[in-house]
Amino acid sequence: MTTTTDPRPEKVAVVAEIVGKLTSAPAVFVSEYRGMTVSGLAALRGELRKAGAEHKVYKNTLARLAAREAGLDVLEEFLVGPTSITFAGDDTVGAAKALNTASKANPLLIVKGGALGTAAMTAADVKALADLPSREELLAMFAGALQAPLVKTAGLLQALPRNFAYGLSALIDQQSAAA
Structure with a gap:
């Protein structure tokens, strides 16, 4: 038993x-x-x-x-x-x-x-x-990957008025030199 x-x-x-x-x-x-x-x-x-x-x-x-x-x-x-x-x-x-x-x-x-x-x-x-990589490292990599195109776009957007200003200044200089 x-x-x-x-x-x-x-x-x-x-x-x-x-x-x-x-x-x-x-x-x-x-x-x-x-x-x-x-x-x-x-x-x-x-x-x-x-x-x-x-x-x-x-x-x-x-x-x-x-x-x-x-x-x-x-x-x-x-x-x-x-x-x-x-x-x-x-x-x-x-x-x-x-x-x-x-x-x-x-x-x-x-x-x-x-x-x-x-x-x-x-x-x-x-x-x-x-x-x-740790969670924090992966998040930092992800944030960097997201940030890169934004930084590039911001640089291009800043370049447009700057280049326009340089071109305009060169045109003015050229006109004043011809006159």
């Missing part, structure tokens, strides 16, 4: 918390932090916070349950060993950049992969995402 035990309320709450974060984050990155110090993890969290991301450590069994519940089964293969999860905010590229920079600075931090929306990402995909 087997008895079923209900999961403890604390664990149910943690799974619900993870599901909420997984469904609200546009991208999720999983990394291994084996051997990192507490101060190293705190510094990593601070850098990721600046990028609008949140970095948390959860029990793998609870994270796997939450990933299944959130429809992100693609994360299960990464949730092995001492893993941490980074939940990206609005700036997915900024979060990937911060995580990638931290992993270069600290070889104990290994990016395993993640998910962008519901699509799986390998570690190479996360690195490729980190190599993209």
Whole structure:
């Protein structure tokens, strides 16, 4: 005779918390932090916070349950060993950049992969995402692309009366020299 035990309320709450974060984050990155110090993890969290991301450590069994519940089964293969999860905010590229920079600075931090929306990402995909220009850089490029034709048009519009004035001045000089 087997008895079923209900999961403890604390664990149910943690799974619900993870599901909420997984469904609200546009991208999720999983990394291994084996051997990192507490101060190293705190510094990593601070850098990721600046990028609008949140970095948390959860029990793998609870994270796997939450990933299944959130429809992100693609994360299960990464949730092995001492893993941490980074939940990206609005700036997915900024979060990937911060995580990638931290992993270069600290070889104990290994990016395993993640998910962008519901699509799986390998570690190479996360690195490729980190190599993209940030949201601010893309907006600046876009603004520059919009501004260039306007500046050119303004220059042409200014040239028309200026050239007319030069031509008129040359005509007056020519008439006065002939007289």
